[in-house]
Amino acid sequence: MLPAYTNLATSALALFDPLGVGRATLDYWRDSIERSVLYLDVMRVRGNQYLEHMEQTKPNVLGFETEVLKDGRDLPRPVNYELLRILPPDGVEIDPDMRPFVVVDPRAGHGPGIGGFKPDSELGVALRAGHPCYFIGFLPFPVPGQTVEDVADAEIDFLREVIARHPDTVEKPMVVGNCQAGWQIMMAAALEPDCFGPILIAGAPLSYWAGERGKAPMRYTGGMVGGSWMTAFAGDLGAGHFDGAWLVQNFEKLNPANTLWTKQYRLFANIDSEAERYLQFERWWGGHVVLGAEEIQYIVENLFIGNRLSTARINTRDGRRIDLRNICSPIVVFCSRGDDITPPPQALGWVRDLYADVDDIQANEQTIVYCVHDSTGHLGIFVSGSVSRKEHAEFTANMDYIDVLPPGLYETTVTETAQRGAEAAHIDGDYLLEFTPRDLSDLDEIVKPSEEDDRRFATVERVSDINLGLYQMLVQPWMQAIMTPSAARWIRRLHPIRLAYKLFSDRNPLMVPVPVVADWIKADRHTAAEDNPWRVLEGIASHQVEHSLNAYRDVRDRLTERVFLDVYGQPWLQTMAGLGAGGEPLQRRPGIEPEHRRFVEKRKAELRARIDKGSYHEALMRALIYVLAGAPSTDERNFQRLRATRAELEPEIDLAAFKALVREQFFILKLDRQAALEALPVLLEGESNSRIDEHLAHMEHVLDASGPLSEHSRERLAVVKAAFDRARPPAPQGEAPVESVDPIKPAAAETPADTKTKSTSQPKPKGTRTRRSAKRGPSSGS
Known part of the structure; x- marks a missing residue:
């Protein structure tokens, strides 16, 4: 708002000039009239666009063939x-x-x-x-x-x-x-x-029950209307159909300033440049569809309220x-x-x-x-x-x-x-x-869970079932008897949102002269300067209207929330709804059922049996997961490098097999980390020194992709290197054996410099983006 007041102060100097005042007034008067006509013409085009769209058998705004x-x-x-x-x-x-x-x-x-x-x-x-x-x-x-x-x-x-x-x-x-x-x-x-x-x-x-107080007014709607009986009534009013315009109206009510003023004023104020964007958006926003009454009832009962x-x-x-x-x-x-x-x-x-x-x-x-x-x-x-x-x-x-x-x-x-x-x-x-x-504690910072609010929404669910039952018994038979498809179509046509499009279309005889006058204005357009004092005052007035509507919205939302919390927070109402005294959980968390527990135990037993089963594939993946788990975060670079190098070294493994490998090794590490690490030399049995050096070079190549490792990750890398060294074949007589380091406690005896690979006979291949293709091998994503 400050720029508007600054412009007003600057342009106010013109008021001391009588000729300037008259010229500014005339320019603004002519410009505002022209903008009004052009605005009506855009509304006319919008209405015609809406009618043309709705008359199509398969209306669609998809931008592709x-x-x-x-x-x-x-x-x-x-x-x-x-x-x-x-x-x-x-x-x-x-x-x-x-x-x-x-x-x-x-x-x-x-x-x-x-x-x-x-x-x-x-x-x-x-x-x-x-x-x-x-x-x-x-x-x-x-x-x-x-x-x-x-x-x-x-x-x-x-x-x-x-x-x-x-x-x-x-x-x-x-x-x-x-x-x-x-x-x-x-x-x-x-x-x-x-x-x-x-x-x-x-x-x-x-x-649908989640939300932070003061920031999620839409979640209270079901409780404020007494539950899903209103949805059933709207479906009966449509003779088995539910008009999607009611849903759109709910969306628009969330921001009355934009719906009633800002969107329209932006078009009016910038009529020479805003029309195309406005019409493109309205082409979709105004294409209301119809849902089945049974569908919307299912959605409201099971999702929005339940x-x-x-x-x-x-x-x-x-x-x-x-x-x-x-x-x-x-x-x-x-x-x-x-x-x-x-x-x-x-x-x-x-x-x-x-x-x-x-x-x-x-x-x-x-x-x-x-x-x-x-x-x-x-x-x-x-x-x-x-x-x-x-x-x-x-x-x-x-x-x-x-x-x-x-x-x-x-x-x-x-x-x-x-x-x-x-x-x-x-x-x-x-x-x-x-x-x-x-962790879920991090998620709680976003979700803001509240057991008290959940109890209120559970009360709404019970009250909704009662009200719906009363409506279905006392009112619905009469509604279904008197409503006809023809009457339902007329009710849809007279919906305020739909009617607003039709009233400004060419079907309204009063709009006949608008395109003629609009073409005449476009041929000789007169725009007022941006610093015109009356134009600046118009902008200030628009800001005031917008802020007033926003203030109304804030008061409305706070009042709605307060009423909802007070009404559905009453202990007597919760008790009458069958929730009993407060304190006990509303429902058992859908945790692991007994049969699933047995499955998990069986799966754990299978994984324990596979800790020392496999080859260098399992060893490399287990080592990478262990090292990367010590980093605070990971990113796409590790995967791009792994995909490129794996495609060169072992193109036969596809993404599905690679994904299964990752998950199995992750669970093995989670199940018994110490046993998983101690089994690395077993998985590498039969690998030569040069092959082990290649595996270490490959692993370091992947880990280096995202920059320097953290201290914790370097310590874990030392553990892995020690395990790989223990898998080396015995040195021939006359050669010093490769020193082995305790795989569980390497950090106390080694410095970061000691974690470098002792022998890297394989140069680091370059990581490149490749298209994923099951036919060509590099598609494996590994």
């Missing part, structure tokens, strides 16, 4: 989804042997195509990297009777089709789900984990439990502190809902990586050009690395090469992806 491969309406349980192959733009080459890349479009009230309506989107990044790309989109109206479970099964079927189209590619498809599509593919992956490679969920809510997905309390109609712990693929969670629709606690809270600690995550052999952006909004997470060129480009380029990370919880950060100083020499590209092991 596509080919339909499979129509979900032809499946045994038909759905309104379809599998599309993205045709590469001119100048872009696709390698069919690279990992397929699948983006699932979010279906949350807006029109289809948002997952790829910009060249700088997740699809654009993957195409430029050479990946075969596919898109799972949807049609504006659901197939009668389709359910959320049907959609999940359809997505599984589509992924099987993608896998079948790439029989020579070992890697499973990387799947990206934004917003609503994120929790949808997590459900599908929990049901059929073998169909999924790494999963990236961006701005996807999975834990929070059952993150606690493994959803069972399918055929008896399968949807348990996110079944997912075998690495999960990358991308969220932002600037996202008011899916704040970080709702994107990450499911981890602590399911797991007691990191050991629990590792016991389930899951790899979870999260990245928290500082400022971008909900849409910016998956459509912002700057985010796509940075975070999404790095995620895509390093999915093979993420795919072989040992089980656990990691936080990833993306930093610019220029900020790395001397380390930049080791970095290939403009950004570096770095992974730091985290």
Whole structure:
């Protein structure tokens, strides 16, 4: 606001000049009238664009040419989804042997195509990297009777089709789900984990009760309206259909200043330059779709109010439990502190809902990586050009690395090469992806868990069930009897959001002269100067309106939160809802069941039996994992170097075998570190001195990729070198034997200088980026 007041003070000097005042007033008056007409003309184009879009059979804002491969309406349980192959733009080459890349479009009230309506989107990044790309989109109206479970099964079927189209590619498809599509593919992956490679969920809510007080007003909505009976009423009002415009309206209410004023004033103030960007955004934002009443009821009851997905309390109609712990693929969670629709606690809270600690995550052999952006909004997470060129480009380029990370919880950060100083020499590209092991206590700093709040939301769930039952018994039969499809269509057409588009279109006779006058103005446009005092006053007035609406929002949100906490925090209400006296846990954490405990014990016994089984493959990987576990973080450089050197030395091992090797050696080290280290010489039996030197050179080559090792990592490297030295064949008579160092306590007897390799007959091969191909060997990712 300060620049506006400064400009006002500067331009106020003109008020002392009568001629200046008159000239400034005339210029502003003419400019404001012209801007008003041009603004109306943009609104007219927006309305026409909306009507044209809604009249299409398959409206879509996808920014790429596509080919339909499979129509979900032809499946045994038909759905309104379809599998599309993205045709590469001119100048872009696709390698069919690279990992397929699948983006699932979010279906949350807006029109289809948002997952790829910009060249700088997740699809654009993957195409430029050479990946075969596919898109799972949807049609504006659901197939009668389709359910959320049907959609999940359809997505599984589509992924099987993608896998079948790439029989020579070992890697499973990387799947990206934004917003609503994120929790949808997590459900599908929990049901059929073998169909999924790494999963990236961006701005996807999975834990709906989570949230920091004062920063997550949307989570209180269900409680403030008394539960899911309102959803059932809206579905009955639509004669079995739920208008997605209601969901969009909920999003818009989160920021009334932007919805009611800022977005429109920005267009009005910059009408000569802002129109194209505004229309492009409105083309998607205004393409409202329809959901089935059964679908939205399932979503609201099980997710928004029940929070059952993150606690493994959803069972399918055929008896399968949807348990996110079944997912075998690495999960990358991308969220932002600037996202008011899916704040970080709702994107990450499911981890602590399911797991007691990191050991629990590792016991389930899951790899979870999260990245928290500082400022971008909900849409910016998956459509912002700057985010796509940075975070999404790095995620895509390093999915093979993420795919072989040992089980656990990691936080990833993306930093610019220029900020790395001397380390930049080791970095290939403009950004570096770095992974730091985290604990659930680190996650709690983001999630802000509260047992008291969880009890309140559990009360909402019970109250919702009661209110829904009353509605279904007393009101729903009457609603379903009087509502007809024709009446439902008219109600949808008269929705305030939809009506706003139509009133400014060419279908309104009052808009007929607007394009004529607009063309006349464009031919002879008169703009007021930026320092015009009236233009400056206009900007100040706009700031005041915006701040007033923001103040209203803050008061509204604080009042909503206060009422929610007070009402649902009443002990008598919680008791009447069946929660009993406070203090006892709301529910048993979905921990390891008895049968799973037996499986884990059996797996441990198998691993103990394999501690001294294997060859130099197992020895090298065990040693690398042990040394890198002593570093505070690791990054993509280690993997790039390992991939390049492994491709030269042993091209026969593919990514799947490499991943299995990494995980097995990780668990062996975790199970019994001392025995695992003492077994290294056994694994290296039969290796010559020169081969052992080569293995050590290879290991150091990988470790050097990310710069100097930490003191702790150097100590661990000394342990490994001592173990490798003990595996050397006995020296011939007349030669001094290689000295052996206690593998468990090397640091006390050695200095950092002693940790250098005693003999390196193999020169360090250079690490280079190579395309991953199951046919050519270097594709192994190892």
